[in-house]
Amino acid sequence: MKTDVLIIGAGAVGCALARELSKYNIKVTVCDKNDDVGGDASKSNSGLFSTSATMPVGTLECKLRTIAHSMMMNICKDLDVPVIECGSIAPILYPEQLETAKALTERAFLNGVYDYEILPAQDILEMEPTLNPDILGGIYSPRDKQANQFILVSAMAENAAENGVEFILDCKVTGMDVSNGKIHMVHTTKGDIEATWIINAAGLHCDDIAKMVDECDFTVHPRKGEFYVFSHDTPVKVSHIISSVPSPKTRGVLVIPTVDNNMLVGPTADDVEDKSDRKTTAEGLASIKAQALNMVPGLRFEDTITQFVGARPAREPEGYDIRFSEKVKGYVGISGVRSTGLTASVGIAGYVVHGLKEAGLELERKVGWKRTRKGIVRFADKTVEEKDALIKLDPLYGKIICRCEQVTESEILQAIHRPVGAKTLDAVKRRVRAGMGRCQSGFCSPHVIEILARELGIPEEDVRKRSENAYMLDKGI
Ligand SMILES: Cc1cc2nc3c(=O)[nH]c(=O)nc-3n(C[C@H](O)[C@H](O)[C@H](O)COP(=O)(O)OP(=O)(O)OC[C@H]3O[C@@H](n4cnc5c(N)ncnc54)[C@H](O)[C@@H]3O)c2cc1C
Incomplete structure (x- = not known):
């Protein structure tokens, strides 16, 4: 088959891109090795839309996440995706965390997040009485939100499909014919695809795809995150996202109220080698439990109904990398979309589509593009x-x-x-x-x-x- 743009990967990034490109009179195809849209990392995460408060200043990741955060609520409204606007609190438990918290508010200011502030313990406890009464204060971030991550990604896919994008599932890209700086053919388990533009949005496997076009000067490994899922009827529930005071590697363990009313508790952040490793571990779960109970002592872990693991695509060297290849015509590589990509997906999509225009893809706006989609009535x-x-x-x-x-x-x-x-x-x-x-x-x-x-x-x-x-x-x- 022939297409103008082939997107490899139907996770948050691939589906956001598909929806963005569906606005134009071109043929867009998305293929994914899985049986369903929703991605790998994109369906097994915390579901948070967080501001860029704590991000390293001036990075592409920070810029795209800031842009995306401001777009996300409108997109969720258009696509009928449930979101809870609950805000987040990072309780300060130890005196040394006060210094970290002050540094984080300075950084938030530089990132344009002016409403990320340290509040006194009494005010925090009034807002969230489930917290450890011995806290010294807390960082309050009112614009952090939680969404059903799968519904978001599948809603973007449904809307893209309604606007003409073709999705081919159970379809793994296995190789490409590349010569004279051009990709002549993409081989998949469902046949060959010829495309003018090929966008690598393959998450954890984006390095495998990049190797096929000799554009891989980085590695990707899984950073595992384990979670507990609590039943609806557990008696102690938080009304804000409760997070540890963040470190450079991770935001730490969170206690998360969800749109579906099942609290999530986790994740861990463990670097592993095996990309297929989705096993929970006794140590990981024990460490989540200890950290979460330190913040919210009343949590009842006996109300756990299941546990799961998500794998962040951690890139070495770190950071978002979006490249329009100079070596191989028509190849766009997206990598490093590690732990912020659910939020940033719609920013990445806008950025890539702008890049495609600059690179000469003619994008004529479709008449009658459908902006909205209705969810299934529950x-x-x-x-x-x-x-x-x-x-x-x-x-x-x-x-x-x-x-x-x-x-x-x-x-x-x-x-x-x-x-x-x-x-x-x-x-x-x-x-x-x-x-x-x-x-x-x-x-x-x-x-x-x-x-x-x-x-x-x-x-x-x-x-x-x-x-x-x-x-x-x-x-x-
Ligand atoms: C524990 C955890 C917590 C997180 N919390 C948050 C959060 O709260 N907020 C936030 O914004 N982000 C969060 N993230 C990050 C976010 O989930 C990721 O950044 C985002 O999902 C990446 O999306 P993606 O589309 O790039 O990758 P994926 O969702 O992994 O999608 C990639 C797709 O490519 C497909 N693919 C791979 N290889 C091939 C091939 N050869 N052929 C065809 N298809 C292929 C895969 O099947 C997959 O469907 C978290 C991640 C984890 C793991």
Whole structure:
């Protein structure tokens, strides 16, 4: 097949780019090795839209995150992405942290974040009574927010698809034919693709792609982040994002209220070698627990319903690198999008599209570009009267499939049949929360398998949990 722009990777960066490029009269294709959009790092993170307060001053990362933070709320409104505007507090627990906190507010000022300030202990405790009563004060950052990270990325993808972008999933880029400073062909597990522009948004694997065009003067390794997920009904809940006083390497452990009402506690920040390592560790979880309890002593870790790991694509040397290759015509490499990329994605997209224009890609604005997208109406969030009205409109809103999260058959069908819809159990779970509750899909998965098989017209044995050979039923292989 032929396309004007091929984006490799359907994470936050790839999907934000796809949406931005869908505004123009060109053919845009996104391919991803996974069965679903949503990326790797992009679907397993804290979901925070944070200001650039603590970022190294003057870096590309700082600039793009600042721009993106100011755009994000409008984009979430347009795409019907739920966000909680809760602000964050970093409690100061030790006298030596006072000096760090002062230095951070100076840096915040240089980064144009004037509302990042140190407040006295009494004021902080009034705002967040769950905190350790012995705190010496706290840093308050009112414009930090939390969003459902997967809904954001899939909403950008859906909107891009509605505006003409083609998504090819389960499609791994395996090589490229490069000669005389030009990429002639991109080889994938779903056939060859010829493209005028090729954008590498492959996150943790962007170095593998960069090597294919001999543009790799850096390395990428996973920086693992482990998390606990708490059940809805845990009695001690925070109303702000509670973060450790940040260090240069990480923002430290956080206690995070989420749009879905499941608190997240984590992450760790451990450099590892193996890019496929997603194992939680006893040491990692114990260190999160100790740090979190020091900040919020009442947390009940016995209300944990699951744990997970995300892997930040950590680049050496560090920092965002967005390059329009001078050596290989039409290649754009994006690397170093480490721990701020959910927020910065829409800034990166604007930056790259501007660069493409400068480099000669003709971008004629499409007439009738659809700016908005409506999310799936969630039955569980509605009042009794609203639920009645939904059932009248669609009787399948009256059929509960996931008891823990009160997810109905109507929601699951919408998740499957939307643009870039769900094809696996995990894809359904991320879109509508079937299987996200206390039983972790023990009760609803047989029903979801049945629905997926029926709607996709495949045998139940072919229904997968996620990519590759993760079949739910015994296929005898
Ligand atoms: C623990 C943790 C906490 C974080 N917290 C936050 C936060 O609160 N706020 C924030 O803004 N950011 C946060 N981040 C950072 C953020 O998640 C990342 O910066 C961002 O998701 C990177 O997006 P991406 O699209 O570049 O990469 P990814 O989401 O990893 O997407 C890359 C895609 O490329 C695909 N791909 C790779 N190789 C190939 C190939 N050969 N062929 C086809 N496809 C390929 C992959 O399948 C993947 O889907 C956090 C990250 C972690 C891990």
